[in-house]
Amino acid sequence: MLLRMNDISKSFSGNKVLSNVHFEVAGGEVCALLGENGAGKSTLMKILSGIYTKDSGTIYIDEKPVQIPSVAAARALGISLIHQELMLMPYMTVAENIFMGRELTRFGLADRKTEEQKAQSLINDFNLDIPADAVLGELSIAQQQMVEIVRATSFGVKIIVMDEPTSSLCEQDVNVLFTLIRKLKKQGVGIIYISHRLSELEEITDRITILRDGEYIDTVITKETTRQELITKMVGRELTQYYTKSNSRTDETVLEVRHLSDGFRVKDVSFSVRRGEIVGFAGLIGAGRSETMNCLFGLTKLQKGELLYHGKAVSIDNPREAIRKGIGFVPEDRKNEGLFLDQGVRFNASITILERFIRCFRYQRSVELDAVDKMIRDLQIKVTGCEQTVRTLSGGNQQKVLISRWLLSCKDILILDEPTRGVDVKTKAEIYALIDNLAKKGLAILLVSSELPEIINMCDSIVVLSNGYTTGTLERDAVSQEKIMTLATARF
Amino acid sequence: MEKKISGFIHKPRIPMIRENIGILIGLALMCIFLSFFSDAFLTTRNLFNIMRQISVNVFLSCCMTMVILIGGIDLSVGSIIAVSGCLCAGLITNNGLSTVAAIIVAVFCGTLVGAFNGAVICLTKIPPFIVTLAMMNVGRGFARIYTKATTILVNDPLFSAIGTANMPGGIPVHLIYMAVIIVISWVLLNKTRFGRHIYAVGNNEMAAKFAGINVRNVKFMVYLITGLFAACAGILSAARTFSGQFSVGEGTEMDAISAVVLGGTSMTGGIGRLSGTIIGCLVIGVLNNGLNLIGIDSSWQYVVKGFVVLLAVLIDYLKKRN
Numbered sequence: 090m091l092l093r094m095n096d097i098s099k100s101f102s103g104n105k106v107l108s109n110v111h112f113e114v115a116g117g118e119v120c121a122l123l124g125e126n127g128a129g130k131s132t133l134m135k136i137l138s139g140i141y142t143k144d145s146g147t148i149y150i151d152e153k154p155v156q157i158p159s160v161a162a163a164r165a166l167g168i169s170l171i172h173q174e175l176m177l178m179p180y181m182t183v184a185e186n187i188f189m190g191r192e193l194t195r196f197g198l199a200d201r202k203t204e205e206q207k208a209q210s211l212i213n214d215f216n217l218d219i220p221a222d223a224v225l226g227e228l229s230i231a232q233q234q235m236v237e238i239v240r241a242t243s244f245g246v247k248i249i250v251m252d253e254p255t256s257s258l259c260e261q262d263v264n265v266l267f268t269l270i271r272k273l274k275k276q277g278v279g280i281i282y283i284s285h286r287l288s289e290l291e292e293i294t295d296r297i298t299i300l301r302d303g304e305y306i307d308t309v310i311t312k313e314t315t316r317q318e319l320i321t322k323m324v325g326r327e328l329t330q331y332y333t334k335s336n337s338r339t340d341e342t343v344l345e346v347r348h349l350s351d352g353f354r355v356k357d358v359s360f361s362v363r364r365g366e367i368v369g370f371a372g373l374i375g376a377g378r379s380e381t382m383n384c385l386f387g388l389t390k391l392q393k394g395e396l397l398y399h400g401k402a403v404s405i406d407n408p409r410e411a412i413r414k415g416i417g418f419v420p421e422d423r424k425n426e427g428l429f430l431d432q433g434v435r436f437n438a439s440i441t442i443l444e445r446f447i448r449c450f451r452y453q454r455s456v457e458l459d460a461v462d463k464m465i466r467d468l469q470i471k472v473t474g475c476e477q478t479v480r481t482l483s484g485g486n487q488q489k490v491l492i493s494r495w496l497l498s499c500k501d502i503l504i505l506d507e508p509t510r511g512v513d514v515k516t517k518a519e520i521y522a523l524i525d526n527l528a529k530k531g532l533a534i535l536l537v538s539s540e541l542p543e544i545i546n547m548c549d550s551i552v553v554l555s556n557g558y559t560t561g562t563l564e565r566d567a568v569s570q571e572k573i574m575t576l577a578t579a580r581f
Numbered sequence: 582m583e584k585k586i587s588g589f590i591h592k593p594r595i596p597m598i599r600e601n602i603g604i605l606i607g608l609a610l611m612c613i614f615l616s617f618f619s620d621a622f623l624t625t626r627n628l629f630n631i632m633r634q635i636s637v638n639v640f641l642s643c644c645m646t647m648v649i650l651i652g653g654i655d656l657s658v659g660s661i662i663a664v665s666g667c668l669c670a671g672l673i674t675n676n677g678l679s680t681v682a683a684i685i686v687a688v689f690c691g692t693l694v695g696a697f698n699g700a701v702i703c704l705t706k707i708p709p710f711i712v713t714l715a716m717m718n719v720g721r722g723f724a725r726i727y728t729k730a731t732t733i734l735v736n737d738p739l740f741s742a743i744g745t746a747n748m749p750g751g752i753p754v755h756l757i758y759m760a761v762i763i764v765i766s767w768v769l770l771n772k773t774r775f776g777r778h779i780y781a782v783g784n785n786e787m788a789a790k791f792a793g794i795n796v797r798n799v800k801f802m803v804y805l806i807t808g809l810f811a812a813c814a815g816i817l818s819a820a821r822t823f824s825g826q827f828s829v830g831e832g833t834e835m836d837a838i839s840a841v842v843l844g845g846t847s848m849t850g851g852i853g854r855l856s857g858t859i860i861g862c863l864v865i866g867v868l869n870n871g872l873n874l875i876g877i878d879s880s881w882q883y884v885v886k887g888f889v890v891l892l893a894v895l896i897d898y899l900k901k902r903n
Contacts, residue, residue, distance in 0.1 A: 388791070412793040426791050429784040431852055440781055440792050443774040452772045494792070 090152065091116040091279040092137075092248055097146035099132055106132050109146070110305045112298055114248065114279040119270060121282045121290045121311075124300035125323055125513035130283050133300070134250050137281075138170035139163035150247070167247030171237050171254060179226030184208035186225050187240045211239050215269055231262035231374070238269060242278070249273065250281040255289060256510055259374035259539055260574070267293050285513060287316050288542060299323055324515050331514075332546040333522040335529055337365035342400070343533045344502055346385070349394035354380040356557030358394075362502065362533045367524065369548030370537040372577045376554040378537045379421055382504050385535075386418045387411040412441060417499025419491055421506040421537075427491045433476040435461045437490050441498040464493035469519060485516030492523070503527060506537045521547060541570050555580035597856045603896060604843060604857065608864050615871035622874055629753050633821070635866035636755040637662070637830075639859070640814035641837035642844075643766040644807040646858045649841050650770075651783045651803055652850030653709035657698060658811040658837060660720030662830030665691035665815030667724045670733040670825025673740060680739040688812040694720060695808015699801035717834070724827040733825040744820025758817065762810065767855050769806075779803065784851030839890045840865055845897060864889070 092114045099107040107129045114120045122130045135141045137148070139160040147154050150166055157163050163170075177186045184205040185192075193200045193207070208221040217235050225233060234254060241249055255263050270280060270293055282294055290297060291311060299306040299322045306322050320331070345361040354377040362368050370378045383389045385396070387405040395402050398414060405411045411418070420426035429437055438461045439446075446456040461475050470489045472482065479490060488508060495503060505524070509517045524547060528534055538544045544551055551563045553576035561576040598605065616623045641658050648655045669687035672678040678686070694716065701712050735741075746754040770776040778799045781789040790796050814833075819825050843861035846853025868889060872882045 386791075407795075408791060408793040409795065418791065420791055425785070426787050429781055429788055429851065431784055432780065436777075436780070440777065440789075440794075443777055447772065447774050447777065450768055450772045 090114070091150070093149040093152070094133070094137065095147045095149070097133065097136060098144050099136060099141065100144055105303060107303045110300065110303070114281055116277045116279050117274045118296065119274060119280040119282050119294045121284065121294040121297040122300065123290065123297050123319065123323060125515055128300040129303040130300060131252070134170060134252065134281065134283065137163065138168055138250060164244060167245060169241035169244060169246040169248070170250045170252070171241060172252055177225055177233060177237060181225060182222050183219060183225055183236050184221040186236060187211065187243055211243050215239060215272060230257040231265070234258070235265070235269065242273065246278060248279045248281065250283070252283045253511060255284060255286060261373060263289070286540065287319060320514055331518050331521070333525040334547055335525055337529045338549045339364045345397040347395050347397070349381060349384060350392045351380060351384050351389045352392035354557050355384060358554065358557070358559050360552045360559060360562065362535060364531055364533055365528050366549045367528050367534040367536055367547055369544040369551040370535065370554065371541065371544050371551055371573045372554035374539070376577065377557040378554055379506055381554070382418065382506055382535065382537060385411070385504065386416060412498060415499055415501035416504065417495030417502070418504045419495055419506060419508055421510070423487060423491050428479050428487060430480040431478060433478055434465070434470070434472055434490050435475040437479050438464055438493045438497065441494055460497055464496060468493055468523065484511040485513050488512050488520070489516070492520070499532070502533045502535065504535045507539065508536070509540070509543065541573060545570070553577055600854065601845065601857050601860050604845070604860050604864060604893060607893070608860060608867065611864070611867055611871065615867070615874070619871070619874040622871060625751065627870065627874070629751060631866050631870050633753050633755050634870060635862050636759055637814045637818050637833060638836050638840060638865065639759045639862050640762055640810050640817070641833055642840040642858045642862050643762055643855065644810035645837040645841050646766070646846055646853065646855055647770065647779055647803045648807055649846050649848060650779050650850055650853055651800055653702065653800065653803070654713065654838070655698065655709065655804065655807050656713040656834050657694065657716040657720055658807065659830035659833040660717045660724065661691045661694050661808055661811035662815035662818055662833060663724035663827055664694060664720045665812035666819030666829055667728050667733060667825035667827055669816055670735045670819050671727060673735050673737055674733050680737050684816055687816060688809065691812020691815060692805060692808040695811065696801070696805045698808065699804030702804060703797045703801050721827065728825055728827045730827065735819070735823050735825070740820050741823055744817060744823070763855070763859060770855055775799070775802070780851060836865055839886065843890055843893045
């Protein structure tokens with residue numbers, strides 16, 4: 090075994106986060122680490138990469154016991170962690186990023202030319218199409234991630250930990266990533282893969298280790314297990330219903346979009362949404378789905394096209410107007426575009442309905458607390474109290490807080506942009522049930538998602554965008570992954 | 582002290598005393614220390630003096646709290662003090678305006694400077710540091726031009742009364758000024774939607790925009806309010822010295838920022854409370870006053886003040902790390 094972690098335990102201020110956890114990876118194998126948020130995956134990996142120190146247990150590399158007291162020590166042992174949030178410098182070039190910390194010099198001065206040459210040859214080894222002298226910030230997220238992986242391998246890495254590597258990638262980029270992973274496997278690198286996307290685990294991993302509540306549950310061989318079995322092991326009980334979908338679509342058209350264009354990514358988009366309907370938006374990254382939603386919410390100006398709201402032409406110039414019309418928007422990037430991380434749950438949830446309890450210097454705290462409490466109970470948000478700082482909540486609970494903000498204020502249309510990204514399996518099921526419930530109550534829901542199973546199972550109809558154009562609308566009973574992909578690549 | 586509302590146990594937001602306990606202990610220790618080393622410290626006469634001395638800083642610190650909360654900074658407040666003070670003095674003495682009229686015009690002009698700051702900051706991407714730094718020089722320059730580099734004396738009983746009157750019992754009227762500005766600021770920050778928006782913008786500007794808050798308006802209003810408060814402080818300052826001097830207010834922006842930082846407001850914005858700022862003003866005021874009484878050289882006072890702020894921020898940083 091390349092890596093063996095035995096009996097690892099770790100506590101934080103009396104709170105036992107890991108108890109006697111085992112984990113192993115062989116060279117040339119991809120082993121997944123699966124578990125709900127709070128299961129202990131990140132902690133285990135942070136111990137491996139030297140960010141935390143274990144309380145007890147032993148770590149063996151190539152069957153030799155090792156100590157990992159610091160990140161530098163981990164790096165020296167050939168362990169590299171690729172974070173969910175990329176740890177690169179956006180204003181420096183690809184080559185500079187790859188050699189960050191061990192810059193090449195010639196007679197004591199920085200040798201940019203050799204750096205770029207070496208960086209380019211490393212990149213070419215992986216068949217990637219990235220120029221070494223490009224400024225990192227100008228590349229797509231997917232490409233930036235590849236650069237981070239190239240950087241890790243250039244250190245002579247033996248074990249790579251990838252934490253949710255596909256959360257910002259579209260189908261095509263995921264394939265490029267997987268090709269890269271297969272190359273690394275051939276080189277004998279051990280890869281630890283953390284992800285909630287079970288379909289990806291099925292495709293790329295050899296074995297899967299499941300943790301729950303800081304304890305080791307089981308390790309299974311990917312080919313020999315089923316999705317249901319994995320979910321049961323993760324959750325600890327039978328989760329019979331993952332998706333919840335009732336038929337609540339009515340005939341009343343709430344929103345109609347005709348030939349929308351924002352002059353940039355959105356070129357010609359048309360669709361309509363009915364009350365009680367869940368409309369999915371599928372497409373590759375860059376297809377213009379989020380950008381279309383930005384137009385609907387007043388964040389971007391329309392260059393061409395019209396919006397018909399309950400049959401009447403409207404123009405929505407800013408988010409305030411959209412909110413006043415009863416539209417809500419749960420954005421894709423909840424940390425940067427949605428949440429006030431250093432404020433409490435109450436602040437975050439009530440920020441859009443302030444006028445209900447603050448008027449003319451009169452602040453009715455009890456009204457605010459009642460509304461927030463109801464949300465916490467209805468959505469089963471796990472908090473110690475409504476003042477808990479949102480930064481300390483798990484991804485799934487953070488998402489629930491953000492959704493509750495819009496549940497309090499939106500009455501007509503709710504736009505959800507990747508609502509289950511970075512959310513654990515159990516909370517995902519809860520969010521699906523919530524979405525279905527909202528549709529039953531009469532909301533029209535626009536669901537942007539890159540997870541095809543999610544879109545196929547949750548939507549009444551699916552609008553497919555390709556390169557800024559609507560290429561087709563598929564009805565629930567006639568949809569398939571192939572049909573969606575065909576439409577998504579139609580305009581290239 | 583937990584209140585049950587609709588089935589959920591609620592802890593009230595951290596009471597003011599517990600949140601500011603560190604700086605309160607520091608203040609108490611300082612007072613005890615100073616009372617040992619100087620007989621004059623703990624007298625009513627000295628306490629009243631302290632009230633007069635911190636009044637300008639209280640005005641500036643209240644608005645500076647708002648500016649720093651939204652993640653900005655305003656270095657021009659000292660110059661706005663000079664501009665409004667000199668303008669008011671000049672209007673009374675040279676143009677024969679009544680005190681009330683002069684005050685209104687001067688405050689208006691000071692507010693205009695604040696509005697200008699806000700407009701430039703909101704419409705361009707120039708950092709507030711640069712914009713207000715530039716205006717700091719521009720304002721100081723204009724004051725110097727207006728007063729022709731001399732002092733404008735004011736010989737008006739109402740004007741002097743504003744700056745030096747005492748209430749029955751010898752309590753300076755400055756206490757009322759400070760009380761009013763503190764109450765206004767506190768209500769603004771805690772009991773209005775505007776205040777909530779300030780915290781939101783300071784915490785995450787993008788999220789505030791996505792939540793439907795008019796970020797530009799919030800920022801602009803904060804700088805305008807700062808101009809207003811600073812202008813009022815300028816009138817007060819001029820009234821205390823019966824004159825308009827172009828050099829007045831130099832360094833006051835640093836005292837204001839120090840008070841805000843001492844009070845626990847983060848320079849990155851979004852976190853902080855007015856109560857902390859007021860205690861910060863007290864700390865700086867007592868420090869200045871005490872060091873004078875003990876007889877420490879005024880040059881050393883700068884050093885001590887700087888270290889006190891550094892110490893307070895360090896302690897806060899270490900606390901947050903745990």
